[in-house]
Amino acid sequence: MTVERPVTVAVLGTHSTGKSTFLARLAHELRRQDIQVATVADLGEQAQRIGLPILFNHTYASTLWIITRGISNELEAWLHADVVLVDRAVPDALGYYRAALAYRHERPDPAALSSLEPLVEAHSLHYDLMLRTTLDPEIPIGDNKERDSNSDFRVLADHYVNRVLHEMRLPHELLPADGHDHALARTVAFTTARLSGLQVGP
Template sequence: MVIQTGLAGTHATGKSLLADRIEMELRSTGISVQRTGGLAKRAAALGFPKMNRHTATSTEWIITAGAAIVLEAELDADVVLIDRTAHDALAYYTAALALRGEHPEPDDLTRLQTLASLHTHRLHVLLATVLDPDAPFTAPPGKTPPTPTPSSGHWSTSTCTSTWPTPTSNTGRSPGPATARPSPPPWPP
């Protein structure tokens, strides 16, 4: 069994830092990890609109391309870290529509919600990062500030302890028993 872990949240909320930390911890125990991501850049390179110009078509491409990448990653991993779930794409789409003062076509929204649900039903763990409105925030270069734009914000940390299911190794190595680990110290380190 491959463990799918989804990381959700807007840009600049610490998803990459969280993924780096999870990957480092898992690899240190001999568990093979694959990471997915970069779909927005690939979509833009292909000519699909993104961010505040998201369309139903660009969102559908991101969701379905993400599903294919996860399936490929599962071929050689015990754990797949999914940087941006299908629900992120759906959230960016609905936020873009709201920013433009538009409403989704009901059929488009139903189709995209169904695709997002089908794509994420196999997640074992879903972690979401959120903006902290009390921390200073500047959108990264080339990024649209999150909507609604907070007067300030940065990533918010939360602590949790979870028991990871024992993956069935695709790599022929035994990853060892599942263990409950204490929460890591708050980020940034």
């Protein structure tokens, strides 16, 4: 099964809210239907390995790297799959950058934002479906990877990712923390319908 451009499903939201787990389940369900799936991974750890600051230390440079590298990885994945699953859509990086500035009590540089925002907004048109995870503060920050354990910053990241989506009027659905089964079934149905040429929401 081939399509002119892959159906692209992206998940975003603050850390330890189930993005990677949901995408792994989604990939499994789609592959069971013999759909070719490519996954574009979260770039946070790679950024950290090459020496870029992440989380509440994010800078303009680290944010631009994550956005542009993410776009590049997504475009490469377009060549190899019917469906591309993105772990952290590009608005996520902008939300984290704004959260980092708020955490450090720094004013955003209007010139920096004016160069990042059009890039994020334009590329987001390529996402057929975006799902934003919802934060349950009672769920602890996961220890399966090295990451910030600061719960205050996790709340700020949740707030600013949501704010970026709403300010840019980017359509998205919520991925609740208390169970992914309904969202999984809905996303599988959405994706298979798009592959069949049916125009369905959002």
